[in-house]
Amino acid sequence: MAAKIMILNGPNLNFLGTREPHIYGRTTLKEIEASCHALADHLGASISFHQSNMEGELVGLIQSAHGKADAIIMNPAGYSFTSIALIDALKIFEGVKIELHISNIHARDELHRHSITSSACTAVICGLGPYGYIAAILAAVQRLGQLPETIAPALHGLAAAGQA
DSSP, rough: OOOOOOOOTTTOOOOOOOOHHHHHHHHHHHHHHHHHHHHHHHHHOOOEEOOOOHHHHHHHHHHHHHHOOOOOOOOOOGGGTTTHHHHHHHHOSSSSSEEEEEOGGGGSGGGSOOGGGGGGGEEEEESSTTHHHHHHHHHHHTTOOOOOSSOOOOOOOOHHHTTT
16 A cells, blocks of 8 residues: 655745745755655655645644545644644644754754654654655655665665664
């Protein structure tokens, strides 16, 4: 059965490529989405890709994943530092939950340094730029035990070790 992954993007990520390119780069969210779909197709996984500037809409999407998705990858953006509602929604979801940040939040200013939503996640990826989305998809598929045989044998060895 193909892994079903929901990818969620929080506020202002619809302006990737133009918003603070010295922090986030010039890659747009549409370009990231296209790369995610291409990788998912290669892995035999399915993804749904969403962006919202509204906290309640993100909560609703997380709730809608219950029983329908195997994993959630979420870049909560500014809500990482403020949203108890996202934490509570993530706690309801029983699948793999990966928090993602394009920048290295630990190297940023005090306001952007400590994510509270990560406490409800299986793993956190930050600082890899747009490639973080690729890493997150690979990690989710690995955590679900669904890396295809066409993936490099070295990854399969890591996958077995990562299940411990």
